[in-house]
Amino acid sequence: MVLISAHKGCEGPSVGFNAVLSSCWGYLAYAPCARQPDRTRPRDWGRGRFHRRRSGTNRRSGPAAPPAQAPAAPAAPAAQAAPADQAAPVAAPAAETAPAADTYVAPVRGPRTTDPFTVRLLDVLDKVCKPQVAGGDFAQLVKSYGFKKKREQWVFALEKPFNVTLDNPGSNKNVCTVTIDYSQAPEQAQELANGLHDWATWENSPQLRLIRNDQTVGSDFRRFTVSWDDAWAGGRAGLVYMRLKKLDETSVGKNFERAQILYSTTSR
Numbered sequence: 240m241v242l243i244s245a246h247k248g249c250e251g252p253s254v255g256f257n258a259v260l261s262s263c264w265g266y267l268a269y270a271p272c273a274r275q276p277d278r279t280r281p282r283d284w285g286r287g288r289f290h291r292r293r294s295g296t297n298r299r300s301g302p303a304a305p306p307a308q309a310p311a312a313p314a315a316p317a318a319q320a321a322p323a324d325q326a327a328p329v330a331a332p333a334a335e336t337a338p339a340a341d342t343y344v345a346p347v348r349g350p351r352t353t354d355p356f357t358v359r360l361l362d363v364l365d366k367v368c369k370p371q372v373a374g375g376d377f378a379q380l381v382k383s384y385g386f387k388k389k390r391e392q393w394v395f396a397l398e399k400p401f402n403v404t405l406d407n408p409g410s411n412k413n414v415c416t417v418t419i420d421y422s423q424a425p426e427q428a429q430e431l432a433n434g435l436h437d438w439a440t441w442e443n444s445p446q447l448r449l450i451r452n453d454q455t456v457g458s459d460f461r462r463f464t465v466s467w468d469d470a471w472a473g474g475r476a477g478l479v480y481m482r483l484k485k486l487d488e489t490s491v492g493k494n495f496e497r498a499q500i501l502y503s504t505t506s507r
Contacts (some may be wrong), residue, residue: 322362343466348441355422360500363403364438368415368502377408402494417500423490428482431498432465435480445472461486475505
Protein backbone atom coordinates (compact mmCIF):
# COMPACT_ATOMS: atom_id res chain seq x y z
CA MET A 240 0.00 0.00 0.00
CA VAL A 241 1.30 3.42 -0.92
CA LEU A 242 0.73 6.36 1.40
CA ILE A 243 0.17 9.76 -0.23
CA SER A 244 0.38 12.75 2.12
CA ALA A 245 -0.53 16.36 1.31
CA HIS A 246 1.62 19.26 2.55
CA LYS A 247 -0.58 21.61 4.58
CA GLY A 248 1.97 24.40 5.05
CA CYS A 249 4.84 25.76 3.06
CA GLU A 250 7.43 23.39 4.39
CA GLY A 251 8.91 20.59 2.31
CA PRO A 252 9.05 20.12 -1.46
CA SER A 253 6.13 21.06 -3.64
CA VAL A 254 4.28 17.84 -4.39
CA GLY A 255 0.93 18.17 -6.06
CA PHE A 256 0.33 21.73 -4.87
CA ASN A 257 2.79 23.72 -7.00
CA ALA A 258 0.69 26.89 -7.31
CA VAL A 259 -0.04 27.15 -3.59
CA LEU A 260 3.49 26.38 -2.50
CA SER A 261 4.96 28.78 -5.07
CA SER A 262 2.86 31.65 -3.73
CA CYS A 263 3.84 30.71 -0.16
CA TRP A 264 7.53 30.71 -0.94
CA GLY A 265 7.14 34.05 -2.77
CA TYR A 266 5.56 35.62 0.34
CA LEU A 267 8.24 34.25 2.65
CA ALA A 268 11.00 35.60 0.41
CA TYR A 269 9.41 39.02 0.17
CA ALA A 270 8.60 39.60 3.87
CA PRO A 271 12.17 40.23 5.14
CA CYS A 272 12.73 42.79 2.38
CA ALA A 273 9.79 44.86 3.61
CA ARG A 274 11.53 45.33 6.95
CA GLN A 275 14.79 46.73 5.51
CA PRO A 276 15.09 50.59 5.64
CA ASP A 277 15.56 52.44 2.37
CA ARG A 278 19.12 53.76 2.67
CA THR A 279 18.98 55.63 -0.68
CA ARG A 280 16.94 58.53 0.76
CA PRO A 281 18.26 61.26 3.14
CA ARG A 282 17.76 60.66 6.85
CA ASP A 283 15.54 63.71 7.22
CA TRP A 284 13.24 62.65 4.39
CA GLY A 285 9.58 62.40 5.29
CA ARG A 286 9.57 64.81 8.23
CA GLY A 287 6.60 67.08 8.52
CA ARG A 288 2.99 66.38 7.73
CA PHE A 289 3.62 63.12 5.91
CA HIS A 290 5.86 61.94 8.74
CA ARG A 291 3.23 62.69 11.35
CA ARG A 292 0.65 60.61 9.49
CA ARG A 293 2.98 57.64 9.32
CA SER A 294 3.86 57.88 13.01
CA GLY A 295 0.22 58.19 14.02
CA THR A 296 -2.89 56.33 13.05
CA ASN A 297 -3.67 55.57 9.45
CA ARG A 298 -7.11 57.02 8.83
CA ARG A 299 -8.09 54.34 6.40
CA SER A 300 -6.58 51.19 7.77
CA GLY A 301 -6.21 51.84 11.52
CA PRO A 302 -3.00 51.40 13.54
CA ALA A 303 0.09 50.50 11.60
CA ALA A 304 0.84 46.79 11.52
CA PRO A 305 3.84 45.64 13.56
CA PRO A 306 6.90 44.64 11.59
CA ALA A 307 6.72 41.16 10.10
CA GLN A 308 8.37 38.46 12.12
CA ALA A 309 10.66 35.93 10.53
CA PRO A 310 8.93 32.55 10.40
CA ALA A 311 9.86 30.37 13.34
CA ALA A 312 11.67 27.15 12.63
CA PRO A 313 9.27 24.19 12.80
CA ALA A 314 9.44 22.28 16.05
CA ALA A 315 11.02 18.87 15.92
CA PRO A 316 8.26 16.24 15.69
CA ALA A 317 7.75 14.06 18.71
CA ALA A 318 9.00 10.52 18.43
CA GLN A 319 6.25 8.19 17.23
CA ALA A 320 5.83 4.74 15.85
CA ALA A 321 6.44 4.27 12.14
CA PRO A 322 3.38 3.60 9.95
CA ALA A 323 2.47 -0.06 9.70
CA ASP A 324 3.15 -0.15 5.99
CA GLN A 325 6.48 1.69 6.11
CA ALA A 326 9.23 -0.40 4.56
CA ALA A 327 11.52 -0.13 7.56
CA PRO A 328 14.03 -2.91 8.22
CA VAL A 329 13.08 -5.30 10.99
CA ALA A 330 15.65 -6.05 13.64
CA ALA A 331 17.15 -9.49 13.19
CA PRO A 332 16.54 -11.99 15.99
CA ALA A 333 19.38 -12.94 18.27
CA ALA A 334 21.81 -15.33 16.62
CA GLU A 335 21.36 -17.99 19.26
CA THR A 336 17.59 -18.14 18.74
CA ALA A 337 17.49 -17.92 14.93
CA PRO A 338 17.02 -21.36 13.32
CA ALA A 339 19.22 -22.26 10.39
CA ALA A 340 17.68 -21.56 7.00
CA ASP A 341 17.72 -25.25 6.04
CA THR A 342 16.43 -26.55 9.36
CA TYR A 343 13.41 -28.84 8.98
CA VAL A 344 11.22 -29.53 11.96
CA ALA A 345 9.59 -32.93 11.56
CA PRO A 346 5.83 -32.91 12.18
CA VAL A 347 4.31 -34.95 14.95
CA ARG A 348 1.65 -37.40 13.83
CA GLY A 349 -1.74 -36.84 15.40
CA PRO A 350 -4.59 -39.31 15.70
CA ARG A 351 -5.67 -40.84 12.40
CA THR A 352 -9.04 -39.78 11.05
CA THR A 353 -12.14 -41.85 11.72
CA ASP A 354 -14.41 -39.77 9.48
CA PRO A 355 -16.16 -42.29 7.16
CA PHE A 356 -16.00 -40.17 4.01
CA THR A 357 -12.31 -39.34 4.49
CA VAL A 358 -11.47 -42.97 5.27
CA ARG A 359 -13.17 -44.00 2.00
CA LEU A 360 -11.21 -41.43 -0.01
CA LEU A 361 -7.87 -42.52 1.47
CA ASP A 362 -8.73 -46.13 0.74
CA VAL A 363 -9.33 -45.23 -2.94
CA LEU A 364 -5.94 -43.50 -3.05
CA ASP A 365 -4.24 -46.59 -1.62
CA LYS A 366 -6.04 -49.27 -3.65
CA VAL A 367 -6.67 -47.52 -6.97
CA CYS A 368 -4.58 -44.37 -7.43
CA LYS A 369 -1.21 -45.60 -6.18
CA PRO A 370 -1.29 -48.83 -8.21
CA GLN A 371 -2.57 -46.98 -11.28
CA VAL A 372 0.23 -44.39 -11.43
CA ALA A 373 2.74 -47.20 -10.86
CA GLY A 374 1.59 -48.85 -14.10
CA GLY A 375 -1.46 -50.83 -12.99
CA ASP A 376 -4.47 -51.59 -15.20
CA PHE A 377 -6.90 -48.77 -14.43
CA ALA A 378 -10.04 -50.53 -15.71
CA GLN A 379 -9.28 -53.64 -13.69
CA LEU A 380 -8.51 -51.63 -10.55
CA VAL A 381 -11.76 -49.62 -10.59
CA LYS A 382 -13.91 -52.67 -11.37
CA SER A 383 -12.33 -54.66 -8.56
CA TYR A 384 -12.96 -51.83 -6.13
CA GLY A 385 -16.64 -51.47 -7.05
CA PHE A 386 -16.77 -48.36 -9.25
CA LYS A 387 -19.47 -48.18 -11.91
CA LYS A 388 -18.80 -46.66 -15.30
CA LYS A 389 -20.87 -43.60 -16.28
CA ARG A 390 -19.81 -42.24 -19.67
CA GLU A 391 -16.06 -41.60 -19.40
CA GLN A 392 -15.99 -41.61 -15.59
CA TRP A 393 -16.13 -44.25 -12.87
CA VAL A 394 -18.41 -43.53 -9.90
CA PHE A 395 -18.52 -45.03 -6.42
CA ALA A 396 -21.88 -43.97 -4.99
CA LEU A 397 -22.26 -43.23 -1.30
CA GLU A 398 -25.24 -41.85 0.60
CA LYS A 399 -27.00 -39.41 -1.75
CA PRO A 400 -25.90 -36.93 -3.00
CA PHE A 401 -22.33 -37.87 -2.06
CA ASN A 402 -19.96 -39.91 -4.22
CA VAL A 403 -16.37 -40.50 -5.32
CA THR A 404 -15.65 -40.25 -9.05
CA LEU A 405 -12.51 -41.23 -10.96
CA ASP A 406 -11.60 -39.79 -14.35
CA ASN A 407 -10.42 -42.17 -17.03
CA PRO A 408 -6.69 -41.35 -17.19
CA GLY A 409 -6.45 -41.76 -20.96
CA SER A 410 -2.88 -41.02 -22.00
CA ASN A 411 -2.03 -39.42 -18.61
CA LYS A 412 -1.50 -42.74 -16.89
CA ASN A 413 0.75 -41.22 -14.25
CA VAL A 414 -2.09 -38.99 -12.92
CA CYS A 415 -5.06 -40.20 -10.87
CA THR A 416 -7.88 -37.61 -10.76
CA VAL A 417 -10.58 -38.01 -8.11
CA THR A 418 -13.67 -35.79 -7.80
CA ILE A 419 -15.67 -35.92 -4.58
CA ASP A 420 -19.10 -34.54 -3.71
CA TYR A 421 -19.36 -34.27 0.06
CA SER A 422 -21.27 -32.68 2.94
CA GLN A 423 -21.58 -28.89 3.16
CA ALA A 424 -20.70 -28.97 6.87
CA PRO A 425 -17.45 -26.99 7.40
CA GLU A 426 -16.14 -29.80 9.59
CA GLN A 427 -16.16 -32.18 6.61
CA ALA A 428 -13.76 -30.07 4.55
CA GLN A 429 -11.42 -29.86 7.54
CA GLU A 430 -11.58 -33.62 8.11
CA LEU A 431 -10.61 -34.15 4.48
CA ALA A 432 -7.69 -31.74 4.76
CA ASN A 433 -6.46 -33.36 7.98
CA GLY A 434 -6.80 -36.87 6.58
CA LEU A 435 -5.00 -36.04 3.34
CA HIS A 436 -2.19 -34.30 5.22
CA ASP A 437 -1.74 -37.35 7.44
CA TRP A 438 -1.77 -39.67 4.43
CA ALA A 439 0.72 -37.55 2.47
CA THR A 440 3.08 -37.15 5.41
CA TRP A 441 3.15 -40.67 6.87
CA GLU A 442 1.82 -43.07 4.25
CA ASN A 443 4.36 -42.20 1.55
CA SER A 444 8.08 -42.76 1.23
CA PRO A 445 9.75 -40.40 0.61
CA GLN A 446 7.51 -38.28 2.78
CA LEU A 447 5.33 -35.74 0.97
CA ARG A 448 5.68 -32.27 2.46
CA LEU A 449 3.26 -29.37 2.36
CA ILE A 450 4.30 -26.87 -0.34
CA ARG A 451 1.18 -24.82 -1.12
CA ASN A 452 -1.96 -23.49 0.56
CA ASP A 453 -3.70 -20.69 -1.33
CA GLN A 454 -6.75 -19.45 -3.23
CA THR A 455 -7.06 -18.58 -6.92
CA VAL A 456 -10.00 -17.14 -8.84
CA GLY A 457 -10.62 -18.41 -12.36
CA SER A 458 -13.33 -17.74 -14.91
CA ASP A 459 -15.38 -20.68 -13.64
CA PHE A 460 -14.52 -21.37 -9.97
CA ARG A 461 -12.68 -20.21 -6.91
CA ARG A 462 -10.07 -22.83 -6.13
CA PHE A 463 -8.78 -23.39 -2.60
CA THR A 464 -5.64 -25.48 -3.10
CA VAL A 465 -3.42 -27.43 -0.74
CA SER A 466 -0.60 -29.53 -2.17
CA TRP A 467 2.27 -31.75 -1.09
CA ASP A 468 5.25 -33.32 -2.88
CA ASP A 469 8.52 -35.14 -2.21
CA ALA A 470 10.79 -33.00 -4.38
CA TRP A 471 12.80 -32.17 -1.25
CA ALA A 472 14.14 -35.77 -1.35
CA GLY A 473 14.43 -36.06 -5.11
CA GLY A 474 11.13 -37.93 -5.30
CA ARG A 475 8.54 -37.62 -8.04
CA ALA A 476 5.18 -37.92 -6.31
CA GLY A 477 2.67 -35.18 -5.63
CA LEU A 478 -0.76 -34.76 -4.06
CA VAL A 479 -3.23 -31.91 -4.61
CA TYR A 480 -6.45 -31.19 -2.68
CA MET A 481 -8.50 -28.51 -4.42
CA ARG A 482 -11.88 -27.35 -3.10
CA LEU A 483 -14.16 -25.72 -5.68
CA LYS A 484 -16.56 -22.85 -5.04
CA LYS A 485 -18.66 -20.68 -7.31
CA LEU A 486 -17.27 -17.21 -7.91
CA ASP A 487 -19.64 -15.81 -5.26
CA GLU A 488 -18.20 -18.41 -2.81
CA THR A 489 -21.39 -20.49 -2.66
CA SER A 490 -21.40 -24.27 -3.04
CA VAL A 491 -21.05 -25.85 -6.46
CA GLY A 492 -24.01 -28.14 -5.77
CA LYS A 493 -27.37 -27.35 -4.27
CA ASN A 494 -26.80 -29.65 -1.31
CA PHE A 495 -23.16 -30.69 -1.56
CA GLU A 496 -19.60 -29.36 -1.82
CA ARG A 497 -17.15 -30.45 -4.51
CA ALA A 498 -13.40 -30.98 -4.51
CA GLN A 499 -10.77 -32.61 -6.68
CA ILE A 500 -7.82 -34.69 -5.53
CA LEU A 501 -4.92 -35.44 -7.86
CA TYR A 502 -2.21 -37.97 -7.11
CA SER A 503 0.63 -38.17 -9.60
CA THR A 504 4.12 -39.46 -10.11
CA THR A 505 6.74 -39.17 -12.81
CA SER A 506 8.64 -42.24 -11.69
CA ARG A 507 7.58 -44.32 -14.71
